[in-house]
Amino acid sequence: MERKATGPLAGVRILDLTTVMMGPSATQYLAELGADVIKVEAPAGDPIRGIAPGRHPEMGGLFMNANTGKRSIVLDLKHGPARDALLRLAESADVLVYNIRPQAMARLGLSYEDVAAHRPDIIYAGLFGFGQDGPYAAQPAYDDLIQGASLIPWLMHKAGAAMPRYMPSAIADRVVGLAAVSAINAALYHREKTGEGQRIDVPMFETMVGFVIADHLGGLTFDPPLDQGGYPRLLALQRKPYKTSDGYVCALVYNDKQWRAFYEAVGEGDAFATDPRLASMNTRNQHIDELYGEVAARFATRTTADWMELLKAADIPVMPYHGLDTIFDDPHLKAIGFFAEDEHPTEGRIRRVRAAGTWSKTQPGHVRHAPRKGADTESILHEAGLDKAAIAAATKAG
Structure with missing residues (x-):
């Protein structure tokens, strides 16, 4: 028609x-x-x-x-x-x-x-x-x-x-x-x-x-170069969906507010103030792979549903981990x-x-x-x- x-x-x-x-x-x-x-x-x-x-x-x-x-x-x-x-x-x-x-x-x-x-x-x-x-x-x-x-x-x-x-x-x-x-x-x-x-x-x-290269020029933007290029957060080995106790979830702890809220949500509120790696976006970027790895270890201790509820309550960006078997049932897309x-x-x-x-x-x-x-x-x-x-x-x- x-x-x-x-x-x-x-x-x-x-x-x-x-x-x-x-x-x-x-x-x-x-x-x-x-x-x-x-x-x-x-x-x-x-x-x-x-x-x-x-x-x-x-x-x-x-x-x-x-x-x-x-x-x-x-x-x-x-x-x-x-x-x-x-x-x-x-x-x-x-x-x-x-x-x-x-x-x-x-x-x-x-x-x-x-x-x-x-x-x-x-x-x-x-x-x-x-x-x-x-x-x-x-x-x-x-x-x-x-x-x-x-x-x-x-x-x-x-x-x-x-x-x-x-x-x-x-x-x-x-x-x-x-x-x-x-x-x-x-x-x-x-x-x-x-x-x-x-x-x-x-x-x-x-x-x-x-x-593609706009994300990764980094220090190669400058002459002479300031580094070898590459955006560490995008290249981090641990930048992937987090494994939960019963599946996966997609979450991003990114800015100061979100990192603070994450540690408070998991009962470790002092970490944000005391860990020098968390002091700024720049210091987090320097240690991003190990930080993501530590976050991943915490995700493994709870269910996907628990994390979805916890992170939404803490105003931390989170989305479901979809496959072709679940995407058609996404509530937003259905609505x-x-x-x-x-x-x-x-x-x-x-x-x-x-x-x-x-x-x-x-x-x-x-x-x-x-x-x-x-x-x-x-x-x-x-x-x-x-x-x-x-x-x-x-x-x-x-």
Whole structure:
């Protein structure tokens, strides 16, 4: 079931030539904000369509959770009529987003200059591995590679993992996707003021290095360096959920007030005043691993429920330790209706997440479900001004 877009980008049309995760996650955010996102797929479809599980081929859960709110059109852009159809669509589009290398777009006849010839004020956004002025420019990039090159496995190992490892989340794809959303919205604002479109490159490597390293430059910020870098609290071996007598709990004792309150809550009120390690945030940071270890030993003596009650009463930040078996029962998420259940027109009953945040005027939200491949091809081409004969000819030609 489709709903009228009410978000702040209602009326903005986006041509989405992206696949896999980084680009689709960016355009899904834009769709949630109200944009009309047209997903342009090759005949084989987005590669992640086939990643199981799913009730039908090409409608796997991973695909569905990165492509809600979009319409799908199939165009084989290696053929002239399909390319011409895309350029016809570009005439009414505000944004074109792609995530192959710029050289490949140029070979398809879809460079910025090619597209801008049909829509001069287009926002032409490329999401790819590396800035085009460096030696990595033409290299392929995937989330794992960018995580590794932007310090994440090194930091995981330094923080206590037995070996370097990637985060079990497509964190680079998601972060760079959000960076692209910010850049596209800023470009739309600039165009609103000036009438100017422009090309935007959003490189994964540079975006992630900046995102990660800001926490860990430390003394390397200065010349000459004051230390070897690294934020001790984030790298502490004991920075992890606390093991209780019957499970785990996530708590953070951080500022002076909270450390004092913690020791008072466990009946050791004098410790904060007498232990020199606790004197300031700086001294705690110098001894953070041993302090966290001592806190962890105390957590092991009580149940999770006891700690939740005790820490809330002491105004110390605490949250439940969730897994996929418990997250759907979180009382806060249930109260705000974060997980919704809907009837997909072809995939049956599904669970989805709602757009986070509350807007007083232009609330973003769910507009349509993830599309079957090419489900909207004919209607989109008709919107572009092609009659039935032209659509039939374009379909026959790819």
